[in-house]
Amino acid sequence: MRVFVDCDPGIDDAVALAYLAARPEVEIVGVGAVFGNNTVEVTALNALRLLDLYGRPDVPVAVGASRPLVQEPRLAGHVHGENGLGDVKLPEPVREPVAESAAELLVRLVRENPGRIDVLAVGPLTNLALALGLEPRLPQLVRRLVVMGGAVEVPGNVSSHAEANIANDPEAAEAVFAAGFDLDLIALDITMRTVATGAWLDRLQEVPGARAQNTSAFLDFYAEFYRGIFGVRQCAMHDPLAAAVLVDPHLVTEAFEAPVRVELTGGLTRGMTVADRRLRPSNDERRAARVVTEVREDEFLDRMLDSLR
């Protein structure tokens, strides 16, 4: 199984990489970095550091977009720490990102392996939108796309109706949703209900080794941020759940299919992921995405912990 990961590490991005790196059947063919949880310079360095940590030091990392297509960038230091990894210091990487941009790396890899690469996108979708600009056949060349982003039937997290990855580049997200990918959407609809509890975090703290101990430290920072939302020490597992759904589709027990669009002009709703959920929706030529609404949460969390042992 060949996977290209586009990400902005970011604490939950890190845990998603840990999940993929632990699976022997997964070849991570490349990692694209994008602005989002931090600047792209930081997220690219973090991707290198994390691939070293999780035992995949040979995966090429490409620097991607430093800003959204249209709007001004916003970062999220308060959620992920000033260094993007909960202020946990990892060793400096010994290598550099590749010369290609993230979009160019993705396009080259899927042209070389048409229909054989899955893409996991867990940051703003800017790199994917740029790749679509370089290669309009991207949806046919990519086997399957799993996106962490959006809030379809639940509240947002950066505004009442918008989720961070989509709101960080709504135009890019709309371009990706319009393109016709075989698309699974792992939105807040499921990630805000799929949480690492305090007890799970305690179990992780007891797992020895650098992989588990650093990941535990990342997540302890993240859980402190989420304590301000949930009222207890626990954290949403946004990006790891998307990685798990990519690798283990049987974890999904319920989803609905609907074309998804991004509101681009709403004064209150810009960045909202819009699906027509009426009993009799309008006819729509856009290819439907699968929006995941139920997963085997216990199995996912067990697998997540196993991947760090």
Next chain:
Amino acid sequence: MRVFVDCDPGIDDAVALAYLAARPEVEIVGVGAVFGNNTVEVTALNALRLLDLYGRPDVPVAVGASRPLVQEPRLAGHVHGENGLGDVKLPEPVREPVAESAAELLVRLVRENPGRIDVLAVGPLTNLALALGLEPRLPQLVRRLVVMGGAVEVPGNVSSHAEANIANDPEAAEAVFAAGFDLDLIALDITMRTVATGAWLDRLQEVPGARAQNTSAFLDFYAEFYRGIFGVRQCAMHDPLAAAVLVDPHLVTEAFEAPVRVELTGGLTRGMTVADRRLRPSNDERRAARVVTEVREDEFLDRMLDSLR
């Protein structure tokens, strides 16, 4: 209990008027007509006809807005019939609407009875917005405002996220929601789950008398429209539920409080009622509305039937 009704009859408006007219403790102090389910000329005549039918032939009816504040009007003949009442012919009214506009009548009545009149608004909110323009103290002069409109956490009915009354004049609705009324919102969140079933409609068919028989004929037309949505013969009870909540507040068993806004600029979401339902919503200076989410459905439907006996 003094009630001013602003409406666009409309089948469910008719049933709301029937509910109020049957209650001896309710004085309907005036009715404003507004465009919406039909032109304002038709809805005003229908209001006169319905007050005759339901035994309140002395209530003043005022013609209100013929179009929205900003956008072009759309009507709903396919839902309510060409005459607005399911193509059921009622006798012509013997009297005319009053000379005042609906907004002027409302403003005069609440100035004469400050804090003693409740308003039931079951059409586009244009007349209320105009009344606010004439009398900015309207929210203090009106005791309580119950609005049928919006879709807060559920799909819309004229687009994926917008409900007809709000979408028919989003600017007017936003002006009303911003004004600081003591406001109950009876949105699709509850009205699409509070339906007159086929069995209930059958019971109504057996009630003798012009009031029940005409209302039964209205609702049979309405239920045919709704068969195309629900797949079975039944209909939502939008406006009657709002009337019932106004008169019998104990019917409400669950509601949430949140400031509500109307999306005015969204390409996909214009007309959407927006509330911040995050676990930690943003601070908001706007007065919260009560959005009803659960009612005593059986008691409501029994009362509705009783009001037509």
